[in-house]
Structure formats: structure tokens, C-alpha cells
Amino acid sequence: MPEDTPGSSTSRSDRVEITRDEVAHLANLARIDLDDAELDHLAPQLSVILESVASISGVAGDDVPPTSHALPMTNVFREDVVRPCLTAEQALSGAPAQGAAAVRGPADPRGRAVSGLTRRTAAELADALAAGETTSVELTRAHLDRIAEVDGAVHAFLHVDAEGALAQAAAADERRAAGSPASALDGVPIAVKDVLATQGLPTTCGSKILEGWIPPYDATVVARLKQAGLPILGKTNMDEFAMGSSTEHSAYGPTHNPWDLDRIPGGSGGGSAAAVAAFEAPLAIGTDTGGSIRQPGAVTGTVGVKPTYGGVSRYGLVALANSLDQAGPVTRTVLDSALLHEVIGGHDPLDSTSIDQPLASLVDAARRGAAGDLTGVRIGVVTELGGEGYQAGVLARFQESVDLMVKAGAEVVEVSCPSFVHALATYYLILPAEASSNLAKFDAMRYGMRVLPEGVENPSAEEVMRATRDAGFGDEVKRRIILGTYALSSGYYDAYYGQAQKVRTLISRDFAAAFERADVLVSPTAPTTAFKLGEKLDDPMAMYLNDLATIPANLAGVPGISVPSGLADEDGLPAGVQILAPALADDRLYRVGAALEAALLEQWGGPLLDKAPALEGAAR
């Protein structure tokens, strides 16, 4: 190798840099008006990110086929049959409005102190409903009261639908009274991440650009919740378009971690995790593109499940990265997640990537696991998902969990997944690429926000589009749109997006090899406990590192669960252990997760969340 010129430690050709002019060109392709200050700011930031993700160019991929779909499926068709359309009124509704604030539901005037009902698990509430000990209206009201009391401090919700939830609760009570409940969870209320379309309820994805949009249709997950009789309490806060690990990128202000209101609740689904951790809802729906269910679960002491890709319909989930996104349960116990997973999971003909196979019996697996016997189960500890960069207290709790599993009869093997070191870079090429295209539809034409450019008389559609996209998207969204536009542009596709798809194949192969030796893989869910609000806001790369351990599962489409593993010694904040299983073997998550949970509960002498501060009267 030729010597470099003295004084420069890296060779020129290795350096990746996006110039200010390039950023301007990319912003033009993406129809975003960036001003000079934004350009000055973005160019060096993007160069840092790109320098980091460009590391995958060194991975040998000549003979590696690219992966664009995690699970190999072909020939998913619908028959040529006409289905009902929207009415013209519905089609044209949700047209752009300006300046409507996020709506908050009124607190119930009869509101009163927390009832014991909100402390119970969903399974317990379902039992109480079945036994006639309470009604859905009563427990829905109890949760609305709790929201009214603590959500001012937590800010888990963007929109509370008290009226709708109580109406659904009353209907559930009627079904119970008639002896025909719609499901085991009929009448148990739930919170839904604001990234899922809810007919008649605002859906903002945490973005200004969707302010005022009221979808004319339900996401399949939401339709299934309604079918199963779960009253929807409201929509939960999130990082804008699910881009983030702290919920600080929400355009409507951050959510606060119920364990310490000065800290982040994780992200992007911090609202769902915080709502469940703060006893504002017994159940919630999250979505997980790179860890957005599992990492908030870990830092709030709750349970979160990312099902197998294609296991839960994505229809109506506003896409961040279509090939990675998956909706799943956010709960306080493993059993509750299994109950909820069975409600929302299963084939959906409206989602071409939905798996057309019956769901494994997840509730059975959770109940079996709770008996605490893991004899014969091989637990693989992934070398690459631990060690450097992980907080000592998090690692200690993780080791303790592994020891408990061994005590329950499991066998531990060390497995190595060498390609995982490239997972973060792969993810930050594939995600922005898909996202940049997904977010193109927000053009101020048909729904959401519309901003008129300043000082332009009779602006054209094009000018309105550019101004709206500049004003409506937050910094992180713009960063990723520009990055994705770059990764897909001609001349760069092969080096970035194409190469990332190849490395994705290598990551899947590592999983396949690891699952030859182990039934499940385990790691800490997140490298650290909850950090302080604002701490990493200006350092995108530091923020991205939160998802180091969770991202590989999304790239390979395999399922994962995060179970609370206890409190880190150094800060007394919750940590989580992640369990991963092969695609379609979601039942293993529940069996192993429930067994670990049982062992930990015994050690703690009660739920971990009992140690969290009471929030009554809390102010921030």
C-alpha cells in the first residue's frame, strides 16, 4: 500500500463526504426547501453518518445475493374482484388544514383517585370481567382517570378518545352480559401507537405534517382490536414517523419515562411503553423497525414483542421502512403479550407480505413457560451483542438472567454472528432509502398540513409542496430523507443500497447458523438504561447506537421479545433482556420469556414496576 501524505491519517479515497452542494441537490430531488443554515448544519452531520455506514463497502459481497424481503415469499395475488370504494366525501376528506393542535380528550369530571384496577395485568382484568367482578366501563373509566391524573407529567398520549373508549366499553359489557364475549380480552382497554391508522381518530405519526389528518379507514391491527372488543383509549406519542430511540423527535413534545421524568422512555414507541409502565393502559400496540418496541420496553421495565416479519399485518401502519416494520404487543407481562399477539396476529389478505399460515399457540406457550421449566432448551449468547459499549449494570442484570435460565434447566452456548457488526450500517442505509420514498406522499396535496411559502404570491403546487415539507418535517426526518435519497441515487445505488441488501443476506445467514446451535438467542435489549432527555439529541450517531442489539432481528425478519431483567446497580433504572427466535417460532419467545419472568418475579418478590415511583400528583 502506498504511503499517505504526511499528516493525514486516513487516505483520501476512504473518506466519504457529502458536500453542501450535494445536500442541496438531494433536497431538491426530495422536494424539501432547505435554507442556508440547514444546509450548513446538515452537510457535516450527514458526512459523519455516511462515513460510519460506508464501512459496509468493505464487506465482500460478490457472490452474495441481495435480500429485499426478509422471508422468501412469491406470488401473492388477489383475485380480480371489485370491492367497496370510499365515498367521494371520504376520499376528499382530511384535506390539508392549518394549525390544528393535537387534540386532548377531556378528563372525566367524575374522575377520582387510582383504583386498584389499573395495577392489574390484562389477563387479570379479563378474568375479572369474565367473573363479573368488574365491567369494561368501570375499568376503562379507571384508566381514563389515571390518564387524566398522570399524563400531564408523562405525556404518553397524543390523543385520548374518552367518549369512543367508553362507548366501546359499554358494547363490550353488553356482549359479556349476553354471554357472548368477542374474545378473551373483550372489554380490556388498550392504547395504540399513533402510527396506525384509526378511522375517525387523528393519526399524526408524531409529525406536524399529518396534523389534522383523520383517516377514513382502520389499520388491520386496529380493526382486529375492535373486533376483539378492546376499547381504544387513545393514540400514543412517538418519534416523528418512528425515527428515533427516545421519543424526543415527536413534533408534539417528548414522552417522559415514568421511572424518572427527566429521562427518555425509549423510542420510537416511548408513548406506548410509558403508558403501560405508568398504568395508564394495561396494553398497548407498538411498532418495531429497529427496536422501537423492545428498546422502550427495556428502559421502562415493560414487556415488548416484535413478532416475525409478516406475522402481524402492516396494512394501515404508516410505513417507516416497509421491509423492517412490524407491529406488536407492549404489556407488563409476557402472558399479556401472548394474549394480545393472538388478537392482532395472523394472515391478512390486504398485506402482501403477511404470512399465510396459522399462528402458533402463543398463550399456551406462555402458560407452559410460566411453570418455569426450560429443560432441554438451548440458549445462545451472542458474542457480538454485549461487551464494549454496554453499561455494566445492564450486563450484570443480563448475566443474572442467563444464570436463572440455566437454573431452570436451559443449556447455554456461545454463538458468534460476525456480520452483526455491520447491522447498524446496513440498517441506516436500507431504512432511509425506503423511508425517503414512503415519505414522498406527504406533499400537501390531499391530507395533513399545508404551508404557503413566505413572500410568494400565487405559489405553485410545487412551491407549496417544498415549503410544506420543509416546515412539516423535523430535523431527524429530513436527515434520513436526504440520506435515503443519496443511497438510492444513480451512481450510488450499488455501493450503498445494493451493498446493504447483500450484507442483509449475510446477517440472515449468521442467524440461520446460530439457530442450528441454539433454540433461542439472548442479549441485553439496549446497551444502556434510560438516558437524560436532551442528552443525545444533537448527536445522531450516539442515538443510533441504542438500537445496536435490536436491529439484526429486523434485518432478518426474526421475532424478538424484551423482558425486564431488573434495575441497573449504578442508576437504579430498568434494563431488559432480549430473546430472539427463528422466523415463525414466536412461541419460543413466550415459553422462554415467561420462564425467565417467573424466575425474576420470584427473586424480586413482585412486579418490577412496583419499585417505580408513584406518579400521583407528579408534575414535571
Add this chain to the structure above:
Amino acid sequence: MSADVLVPFDDVLERFDPALGLEVHVELNTASKMFCGCPTEFGAEPNTQVCPTCLGLPGAMPVVNRKAVESAIRIGLALNCEIAEWCRFARKNYFYPDMPKNFQTSQYDEPIAFNGFMDVEVDGQAFRVEIERAHMEEDTGKSLHVGGATGRIHGADYSLVDYNRAGIPLIEIVTRPIVGAGEKAPEIAKAYVAQLRDLIVALGVSDARMDQGSIRADVNLSLSPRGAGTLGTRTETKNVNSLRSVERAVRYEMSRHAGVLEEGRPILQETRHWHEDTGITTSGREKSDAEDYRYFPEPDLVPVAPSREWVEELRGTLPENPTQKRARLQAEWGFSDLEMRDTVGAGALGLVEETIAAGASPQAARKWWLSDMARRANEAGVELTALAVTPLDVARVQTLVDEGKINDKLARQVFDGLLAGEGTPDEIVEARGLAIVSDDGALGTAVDNAIAANPDVADKIRDGKVAAAGALIGAVMKEMRGQADAGRVRELILEKLT
């Protein structure tokens, strides 16, 4: 408005070789759209055939229409293409107000069908047009630009968008560069589109109405110095929506390119718009380097991998090869080469075939479609198939003529009635009172009246000036309101006066 310098066609050919390329979009006639269950009927109230998917609402997802894939494969097979064993949809990313998602779901480097050909007949000679690919994609919405002088988005006061068309399945059929066509280039272009349309009709996969946009042709053209064997910079002329226009657009662009090149200026690689009324093209948007579609595989759809069994099953549903079919029909119908060529050239082959199938004689079917109907279509500026006269109607009218109920002249009035939407041929004959009177009693009276009213004419005839009978025939026909057999009237007059 055109300041284009045009070189006469023959001069163009002396100095340049044209290279043609045709991109034809075929709108399929599936009941539902490409990726959702919305209906595809033409002409519905704006924005009534839409759903979250074709409106591109946040969260909505596509699912591929099986019938559309079948149609694509059948088109591919009929064009002698290979059918991909595995292919994908891709996103073509660009912003346009009538495109709901600001990307079009299309196919990029993995089309469903590729490497085909079609033998096109011009003046009795076959010319092979090579097909590069046929791929599946979705249509966009339709913008209506209100106000402004041009009817285009630039300068319009405001624009309205109808999304009914958004998501209707399209098959885009792309030829390889057609070289060596020389002076025949305009005719080959027209014949290719005409024959392709006939093929699409025979396959039954599209309404194939150019006037309604269910077949749309983009014409690519470039010139290179004669004999150089290179390809020049091309322009893409859009909005060419009739067979006649295909030919005219090629001719115009050849003359315009030559004009630009002869002035020593470069041809801009750009999109041009064809103007049916003035017969010229004008510059659209320039294809600059900044246009970067950033194609990538559509992550919301899974690959299409047609099994070979499926492909063979579909091959079994193909109609007869058009060239062989034409030879067979010509023999069956007893048409001369010229008659056959005219029939094909007028785009009337299918119509004539159906008319014969409905009972008319081949010559009668040919006569009506190629003379009367062709003239009317030409006057209305529409395709023959767009006329409100069906092969069944023509066959019935001919039956009425054959039975002596009407004559050719009255038949034309029946066609007037059909075009005016007055009902079936029989209803129109009845309502307009068009039946011929051939009974000698009624005619005799009318002849007597005419003789009585025109004694001087009658005298001339009696004197042997038989040619003067015309005036009396006219008087009789007038009294009979045209519904008389003119030959019989003449006979009766001559019987009475000579």
C-alpha cells in the same frame, strides 16, 4: 406557434437514417385495479372509484391483481417474448401532482416479459419489430388544469385531480430501436401500433380504445447521418392517441430533427407533446441529469414467479397468430391483396370479421366499414371502433338491404340514426319510416301524378328523350320520400310513356 424549421420528408431521407422506438401503454380491462379492489369503469364521477390504496393514503398497501399478471403474460407470449421466471415490482420515484404516492409502482430491470418480436406488414411486406420488454405498472390520476392559456399545469389558475384512473393496470410494451425502416418509418410505426391494437383486441385484455386512452403511444425518434450506422439523440413524443397521429408524428419529428441538425444545432433529449389539431409537436420537459428516478424493489410486494405450468396454460389461451389468421381470412373471404391491405390499414379487420360472423357477406362488410364508416370516423376524428355502430348493426342493415326492405341510400340514413342513438336498425327503419315501397299500385299512382304534373317532361320522353326520365324519377322519389326502388320507378315511367 411553431418556429420549427421543417425539412421536406424526401430530403430528410436523402441525408438521414431514422431510428424509431415505440412505447405503447395498454390499459387492461380487468374488473378491478392493479393493486386494489376499486372498479376500473371509464367515465365514472371523479374520485368515486378510489380507496386508501389507490389514493396513496398513509398506511395503505398494494396487493397484485392476478388477472393483470395473466394478461401481462398473455401479451408477452403473443409478442413472442420470454416470460420471466422471477421478477419484481419497483418504485419509480418522482414527484407529480396526479401521482398519489409520488412514486409509481412499476417494473424496472426485471420485466415480466422480454425479448420478443412482432412482424409488421406494410404494403404487403413484412418488417420485424423487436420487442425489448413488456412490463406491468399502474396508471396515474388525471389532472385537469383550469384556466391559463395552454390547458397545461404551467400557467393554469388551479388544477383538479381525479384519482379514478390512479392504479388502473397498465402494460408498457417497449420496442428495441427500429432501424432500417427508411421512408417506411412513419407507416411502420402506424402499422405496428395498429397490429398491436388488433392483437390486444384478439387477446381480449383491453378495451383498446385509443380515443379513450386505453392504448397510448409514445414515439421515440432520432436521426443519424445516412449510412453512419449510429443512433442520434432521441426525442420522446407523448400523447399520440390515434393511428393516424402515430404516422404524422413520426413524419413531423423526422422533418423537425432534420431542420435542427441542418442548422448545426444539437437535438435536445426531451419529451415533446403531440398536438392532434395542428399536427405539430412542442417541447415538454427537458430530460435533465437532475431527473433521477431512484428505482428500488417495491418492499410492500413480493416477487412474481410464474410457474412454467401456469405460463403454458396461458399460452393455450392465446388467439391465432395474426399473420396466419390474416392469410386464412383473406382466403375465406376471397379478398384481393389490395382489399385485404386496405382493410388492415383502416384498422377494420376485426370489425369486418365480426360483421361477417354476424351474417353479412365479406364484400358487403368490407364496403360499409371501409367507405361509409371510415368517412364518418374520419369526419368525427375518431377510430372506427369508437363509432356508435357495431358489427351486429352493420350486419343487420345489410340483411335489410338484401331483403329489399331498404336500399343503400336508406341504409345510410339508418346509420345516421344509429350514430344519433335512435335505437336498433329495425327501430330506426320503423321510426323514420324508411321502408322501401315496391308495390306497383302505390308506385303507379305516384308515377301517374308525376306525369300529370310535368306534361312537358312526359312529352320529351314520349319523343324518345329517355334521359329526361330523371326529372320524373326525382319527382316520384320526392313524393315517396325516397322510399322507393328507383329502378322500378324508372321501369314504370318508361312502360307508361314509351
